[in-house]
Structures are given as C-alpha cells and as structure tokens.
Amino acid sequence: MAGEIPDLEALERTGTGKGAARQARRDGMVPGIVFGGDTDPLPINLPFNKLLKMLRAGRFKSTLFNMKVDGHDDVRVICRDVQRDVVKDLPTHVDFMRLKRTTKINLFIGVEVDGEEVSPGLKKGGVLTLIRPEVELVVTAGDIPDHITIDVSELEIGDNVTISSVKLPEGAKPTIDRDFVIANISAPSGLRAADDEDEAETEEVDAADVPAVEQTEEA
Known part of the structure; x- marks a missing residue:
C-alpha cells in the first residue's frame, strides 16, 4: 500500500451556480466539485493560496489525495480538471473524482x-x-x-x-x-x-x- 497520502482540506460550498462561485472567489476560495462513486456530487471550496502552491509544485493531476470535508467521510480523490482564467492563468474551478478501490x-x-x-x-x-x-x-x-x-x-x-x-x-x-x-x-x-x-x-x-x-x- 502507499505510504502517506496527502490530505486535501476543503469546505462544503453552500449554493450552486455562477453567483455562488463568484462569491467564493471574492472570499479567496476556488470553487470545485467532487463527483463519482455512489454519492451525489459535492460542491466544495478550496483556499486559493494553498491550491495555487500545490499546482505550482507540479503533478497535481496525478496525485492521489485524501479529501477532508467537515460533515462528510474522508474520501480518496484525484483531480480530473483545473479550469483557469484565460488571461491570468489562475485556477477558477477544480473537478475531483471519487475513487473506488478497483479504479x-x-x-x-x-x-x-x-x-x-x-x-x-x-x-x-x-x-x-x-x-x-x-x-x-x-x-x-x-x-x-x-x-x-x-x-x-x-x-x-x-x-x-x-x-x-x-x-x-x-x-x-x-x-x-x-x-x-x-x-x-x-x-x-x-x-x-x-x-x-x-x-x-x-x-x-x-x-x-x-x-x-x-x-x-x-x-
């Protein structure tokens, strides 16, 4: 088995749509979604600075994370897409997929x-x-x-x-x-x-x- 799988802490995002996403960005967060498995999609927010640091470290999309969200069980996820601002090239939305043991x-x-x-x-x-x-x-x-x-x-x-x-x-x-x-x-x-x-x-x-x-x- 793998050694230490890095934790990725996120907050559950209340509300959906462009309005909630824009508010999250104003609050210094990056909106995202966790999908897959036998559970409904979970809207989340990630701290912008922490996410940007991990993205710049490289291999973000090929790293397995243990996602921790208050009120929800920890789940293993992998990033499937990072949307970026076309001018500033900064993250604006992140998609994560839940993983089954057989994935x-x-x-x-x-x-x-x-x-x-x-x-x-x-x-x-x-x-x-x-x-x-x-x-x-x-x-x-x-x-x-x-x-x-x-x-x-x-x-x-x-x-x-x-x-x-x-x-x-x-x-x-x-x-x-x-x-x-x-x-x-x-x-x-x-x-x-x-x-x-x-x-x-x-x-x-x-x-x-x-x-x-x-x-x-x-x-």
Whole structure:
C-alpha cells in the first residue's frame, strides 16, 4: 500500500451556480466539485493560496489525495480538471473524482535502490545516476505501492537498469510502452577524463602519420 497520502482540506460550498462561485472567489476560495462513486456530487471550496502552491509544485493531476470535508467521510480523490482564467492563468474551478478501490489511475511512484554495497561497478568507483527517481505507473486505487525497487547488485560500469528488468507490483504497469532506462552506472569523472585524453593523443598520432600532400603549380 502507499505510504502517506496527502490530505486535501476543503469546505462544503453552500449554493450552486455562477453567483455562488463568484462569491467564493471574492472570499479567496476556488470553487470545485467532487463527483463519482455512489454519492451525489459535492460542491466544495478550496483556499486559493494553498491550491495555487500545490499546482505550482507540479503533478497535481496525478496525485492521489485524501479529501477532508467537515460533515462528510474522508474520501480518496484525484483531480480530473483545473479550469483557469484565460488571461491570468489562475485556477477558477477544480473537478475531483471519487475513487473506488478497483479504479485504475496514473500515479508517479518513487524508486528505491537495492544492492549498492555489493555492486561491482560502484566498488570500482563508478557513479550511480538515478535518471528517473519516480516512474509513472497505472495502478489500482486500493493497492498503491509505496515504491518500486531496482537491483544494482550485479551492475558493472556502463550497465543500466531498464523498466523491463524491474518486478512491478501486481496489477501495475508503466504508462510508457517502450523499455526506458531508470538508472545507470557510469565511469568516475577522473577515468572519463583520462579516456578522453587518450583518445585525443591517439587522434594526434594518427594525424602525424598521414603523409603531407605535395602541391605542384600548374605550368
């Protein structure tokens, strides 16, 4: 199961329609709606500043939230749409969907590394680069993993880990069809610099071995 699902606190909005929405915006709130499941849609208001901060942090629409509204049971939701002002590009309305345990959703899942202490490539001074610290997966709302684990215990310098070599949680699959790299082990910077110098010296020697072409003037 997932670790900590962030809370999203909202207020129940009294009244519907454009008038109530405009009043909410004047009060520093962003109107929204929670729909889906076996419950009637719930009009809500969200604090503008808090919502804007979360939107600017990124991945708002692919984050699972635990929505808390006074007088209602907590419910897991995911954002389905953010309407914005066409001039200021600021949020004016947000739609959330309630999730059943069997609902399939796209989420970014963190990557953890195993086997660093025994990796032959790292023992030789190689550098581990986590190209994708998170991987977007299609998962079931009721069975969201804390993380996925990659094993680097047998990796040498120059090797990498791709998504096809990772054992994913049951029911989860990548959103990207192709086999992509998650991490790799590269040569230490000193060794790379030495290799570059060797290549440069080799090129200079090869150039010196090329005989000069004599140019003759035409009569």
